[in-house]
Amino acid sequence: MSIASARTHPLANWLLFPAFLHNAVLSPLLGSPELYAEIYDVVALALQAFVMPWWSKISRYDKQFLPEIIRVLAAVVRTLNVRIQAAQLIPLFVHVPVILTHHYRDYRNAIHAKVHI
Numbered sequence: 001m002s003i004a005s006a007r008t009h010p011l012a013n014w015l016l017f018p019a020f021l022h023n024a025v026l027s028p029l030l031g032s033p034e035l036y037a038e039i040y041d042v043v044a045l046a047l048q049a050f051v052m053p054w055w056s057k058i059s060r061y062d063k064q065f066l067p068e069i070i071r072v073l074a075a076v077v078r079t080l081n082v083r084i085q086a087a088q089l090i091p092l093f094v095h096v097p098v099i100l101t102h103h104y105r106d107y108r109n110a111i112h113a114k115v116h117i
Helices: 011-016 033-050 052-058 065-087 090-094 096-115
Strands: none
Touching (some): 011 033, 033 052, 033 065, 052 065, 090 096
């Protein structure tokens, strides 16, 4: 059981929604409820860290901005999921870790060779 599924109120609700909406139900994204709860938590932490610092300087009383971003991101993720499944791109994603590993090793080798020149 994941941490998000063990909680009665996911982290995303606490970070993104006003106090009176802590019991708000997040719309499903991908797969199981545990998975989309984790995705919402990551997005909530990212928005809290990267959007709230500048948004709170613009409007500290607007509490609907972050929930609206979440709503738009959820719609985008669901649409992308449908399109990826329709295009059968999932087999391509199987090779992404291998490609990234090769890229990382090549980069490290190039840096190492440059240092020793």
